[in-house]
Amino acid sequence: MKSTTTRSMAVVAAVLATGLLAGCAEELPVPKPEAPVAAAVVTQSQERKILDKVSGVVDEANKASKADSLAARLSGPALSIRETQLKLAAARGDDEPLTNLTMQMQQVILPSDQEWPRSSYAITVQPKDLTTPVLMAFNQSTAREQYKLWAWVRLLPGVTMPQFAEADLGSASVAPNDESLKMTPDSAVEQYASVLTVDERSKYADNFADDDLRAFFREYGQKQVDAINKEECGGEFKVGYERTKDPVKAVRTADGGALMLAAMISTETITAKEEGCEIGPPSESAQALWGDAGNTNVVQLNYKDVVAMYIPPKDSDDQVSLVGYEHVLSSVSNG
Amino acid sequence: MVQRFLATLLILAGLGGIGYGVATATVLRESDTVVATATPSGDGTMVVTEPGVLGLVDDQVTVRATVPEGQKVTLALGSDVDVLGWVGEDPYDSVTGLSSWETLSVAPGTGLATDEEGEEASDEPAEKPSTGPDPAGSDMWITEVSGETTVQMRWTEQPGRVVLLAAGVGKGAEAPTLELTWPRPVATPYLWPGVLGGGFALILGVFMAIGARRSKKRGGSKGRSPSGARTRQPASDLPRRDAVFGVDGDEPNQYPDESHGGYPPALGDAPDGGTAVFPPSAPGMPGQGLPVQGMPAPDDEPTQSWGPPAPFGGAAPITPEPAPAPEPVAAPAASIRGMRRSRRGQGPAAAPAAPAQAPAQPPQFGGAVPEHTQPAPAPSGATAAAQAAPAPSGKPMTRREMRMREQAERRAATGTQPAVPAAEPEPQPEPEQQTPSSRAAAWRQTWGVTGNDDGGSNR
CATH class of the missing domain: 1.20.58 (Methane Monooxygenase Hydroxylase; Chain G, domain 1)
Structure with missing residues (x-):
């Protein structure tokens, strides 16, 4: 019995001793950060929130028919074009000039660059009115800025968009002077301006596939000229494109090429060369902006444009091709 | 002593x-939370945690930021790239980890120009108020919260390099004091x-x-010591056994002696079980020169409290019915079911009397005997027991049952039923084996737990 007691007491003592030792502190944990991984710097859920915020601002401006609040979420060409559209819509008294900017997206192209500015792109689903989907570009110029809609284009009917990296991985932006492409984005927009202006006669015409925009001007110009010539007034139609100071935005495609958006301005000049002939605004929108200006033999229409082009990689046999454009009448004058 | x-x-x-x-x-018990505080160095208006700090102790973290009364403070969570990009060139404090369980280590943000703006602001706000930029509302934040004086947010760590940006906002802003709270499994x-x-x-x-x-x-x-009765027990061990048995009322050796004291046969049967039912008799016995164990009145008290159940045991014998004689004959034929039923009956009724013995009897009564009458066979005693022995054949017997049968046979051989005195030398080892089960049974009875052995096996 004694030995039993002693033993059990020893056990109790041991238990007590271990218990007291347990009071001693554990080691302090050290932060174990995950290694940085290559991923988009904007998650899809963040992108969705951004889209909702931008969309909210756009909708509000539509309702109020005022552009004042747009600057919070629109910038660059998009801000300028939307202001123009709202003005035009107000002049016409309807919302026909307003591009449908419903931000329901079928695809997002998220940035992978950690530096600023960062750009993301998105393609809307086909609108109910069967117009073509819209490609939008969003830009965060600095870290303390918000993402803002920077530009958009309506995609050409039947156009095939290039492939992009997985949205979660993100796509790298392409510098305006990137040399890995068939031509740098900067030169692409400059050359294309030439091509739009003089079409086939441009020395760059071979670099670009023919496209709907060029075809549009050929047809439209011909129609204007025909209408004037019907009166034997010696019709003439000219279009002039030039790029704006806005930098181009380009993003890498899966094949190593780039999708590029660039802002331009354009001018259509319709002239009736014969003496005594007078012409008026050629469209309802132009009429709305025309106001009470007197008719002369010249109509000049100024537009704000955005073009989106696919620039293939350097070693590709493909041509640079237009994938979408926006062409918004901004002002009309009688010469 | x-x-x-x-x-x-x-x-x-x-x-x-x-x-x-x-x-x-x-x-x-150690606190089940870890609360660590970061006191800013005074440089700048922002505090940024390094990647991994938020999940330092646990995935769940509660962040609280405090600034002087009335000032605005914003907490934002974002990826380290986004947060540091947002902070940009401004001075900030970086929380790098724990310096103790209560303190976060703080270092001036790296790669930044030494800008005393924040410090000056806190020292002489009137002269050169700094304006703390407000990170609230940025598209880059995963989550954020803003408020006055104190704001708090909960965050469950997710994959990625998520860091916290805490910023004092507005004129004369100071970097907030950060408090991170993690739950800790203790x-x-x-x-x-x-x-x-x-x-x-x-x-x-x-x-x-x-x-x-x-x-x-x-x-x-008393002169006679228990060690005398149990030669095998070392003297030092006895007290404990005594105590146990005393409490249990389970001392087998007690009974033989008691039965010698002239118990009625009916009761006398119980002693085989070595249980305490008999204690009721004990009061009458004290003077009879029982072994010491019988004597200590206080210890036996509990057993006496079993008196009430005893009436069952006691009453049963009186009941004349279960002409035990025929029964034994029938016993061999007893179905398992019958046996079980009888055992169930025994549980509550007979158990108090003789849990150990009980198993021995069921075979005798087969299914025929009403449950409460079981004790009755007791009077028939030895013969019945002896006959019972074969009965269980074919049925698995519990160890207790086997023991009981053995005892019953022994008893039958001696011819005297309850009085087992002759068996003294042998019973001794047996009670030892028995003690666990019989003691348990006794405890069950004492505490009113009906024998779940018997009852349980039945259902």
């Missing part, structure tokens, strides 16, 4: 062990060992104390 001392020691150790075990789970590994070990020591001590007291008494009043 030594015993008493040891007993006291054991009791104290036991109480201490229990106390300590409980204490480790209550007052001594184990209480000493609770049960402490309680059980302590409890063991305590019980040991209590028994020892009782034993010590008894042997003292015994030494004074």
Whole structure:
């Protein structure tokens, strides 16, 4: 019995001793950060929130028919074009000039660059009115800025968009002077301006596939000229494109090429060369902006444009091709 | 004396062990949260945690940022790239980890120009108020919260390099004081060992104390010591056994002696079970020169409390019905079902009387005997028991049943039913084996737990 007691007491003592030792502190944990991984710097859920915020601002401006609040979420060409559209819509008294900017997206192209500015792109689903989907570009110029809609284009009917990296991985932006492409984005927009202006006669015409925009001007110009010539007034139609100071935005495609958006301005000049002939605004929108200006033999229409082009990689046999454009009448004058 | 001392020691150790075990789970228990605070160095208006700091202790973290009364403060979570990009060139404090369980280590943000703007602002806000930029509302934040004076946010760590940006906002802003709170799982590994070990020591001590007291008494009043009866037991062990048996009323050796004292046959049967039913008789017995165990009145008291059940046992014998004679014959044929039923009956009724013996009898009665009458066969005693022996054939017998049968046979052989005195030398080892089960049975009875052996097996 004694030995039993002693033993059990020893056990109790041991238990007590271990218990007291347990009071001693554990080691302090050290932060174990995950290694940085290559991923988009904007998650899809963040992108969705951004889209909702931008969309909210756009909708509000539509309702109020005022552009004042747009600057919070629109910038660059998009801000300028939307202001123009709202003005035009107000002049016409309807919302026909307003591009449908419903931000329901079928695809997002998220940035992978950690530096600023960062750009993301998105393609809307086909609108109910069967117009073509819209490609939008969003830009965060600095870290303390918000993402803002920077530009958009309506995609050409039947156009095939290039492939992009997985949205979660993100796509790298392409510098305006990137040399890995068939031509740098900067030169692409400059050359294309030439091509739009003089079409086939441009020395760059071979670099670009023919496209709907060029075809549009050929047809439209011909129609204007025909209408004037019907009166034997010696019709003439000219279009002039030039790029704006806005930098181009380009993003890498899966094949190593780039999708590029660039802002331009354009001018259509319709002239009736014969003496005594007078012409008026050629469209309802132009009429709305025309106001009470007197008719002369010249109509000049100024537009704000955005073009989106696919620039293939350097070693590709493909041509640079237009994938979408926006062409918004901004002002009309009688010469 | 030594015993008493040891007993006291054991009791104290036991109480201490229990106390300590409980204490480790209550007052001594470590806090189940870790709360660490970062006090900004005074440079700048922003505090940024390094990647991994938020998940330092646990995935769940509660962040609280405090700025001087009335000022605005914003908490934002974003990827480290986004947050540092947002902070940009401004001075900030970086929380790099824990410097103790209560303190976060803070270092000036790296790669930044030394800008005293924030410090100056706090020292002489009137002269050169700085304006803390407000990170609230940025598209880059995963989540954010803004408020005055104190804001709090909860965050469950997710994959990625998520860091916290806490910023004092507005004129004269100061970097907020950060407090991170994590839950921490706290184990209480000493609770049960402490309680059980302590409890063991305590019980040991209590028994020892009782034993010590008894042997003292015994030494004074009686000449015959238990060690005499149980030659096999070392003297030191006896007190404990005594105590156990005393409490249990389970001392087998008691009965033989008692039965000698002239118990009625009916009751006399019980002693085989070695149970305490008989204690009722004990009051009458004291003077009879029983073994010491019988004597200590206090210890036997509990057994006397079983008096009430005894009437069952006692009454049964009186009932004439179960002409036991035929029964035994039928017994062999008894179906398992019948046997079980009889056993069930025994549980509540006969058990108090003789849990150990009970199993031996069921075979005799087969299914025919009403449950309460079972004790009746007792009078028929030895013969019945002897005949019963074959009955269980074909049925698995429990060890207890086998023991009981053995005893019954022995008894039959001697011809005297309850009086087993002759068997003295042999029973001794048996009671030892028996004690666990019979003791358990006794406990069950004492505490009103109906035998779940019997009842349970039945259903």
